[in-house]
Amino acid sequence: MSKGREAVDHEAWLQAGLLVVRIHMLSVRGRTPAGPRDLRGVQRALKRRGKAQFEFVNVDAIFEEVRREAKEYGDIVWKRLSAAGVVGSREDFETLAGESAQKRERLAREWLKYKGRDVADAGIDHTGARA
Secondary structure (H helix, E strand, O other): OOOOHHHHHHHHHHHOOOOOOOOOOOOOOOOOOOOHHHHHHHHHHHHHOOOOOOOOOOHHHHHHHHHHHHHHHOOHHHHHHHHOOOOOOHHHHHHHHOOOHHHHHHHHHHHHHHHOOOHHHOOOOOOOOOO
């Protein structure tokens, strides 16, 4: 019986070696256990070992951030996003909210670029909570 392509890929990944990351799993004031500091620690550990780093973009949190700003500041948000080429309108935004993960992430990255924020620091817990 031959192995499927997915099983072969999975085995190759496992043979590449694992990085063990010890994280205290209790949350702090409602924050998720894997917060920005934890992920920066993982990134530093990967870099020290010559491994490729990764990015995590919490697309849902970014979409909610856009909605909060639009609620707070009104239609000017949509006008500015349209002028910047991020998204044409509120309707376009909401349509994209139901699209594929790739399209949603592309819009989230465009929002971050528009806001002058670094993707590496924008992926986790941007709900306003502070430790």
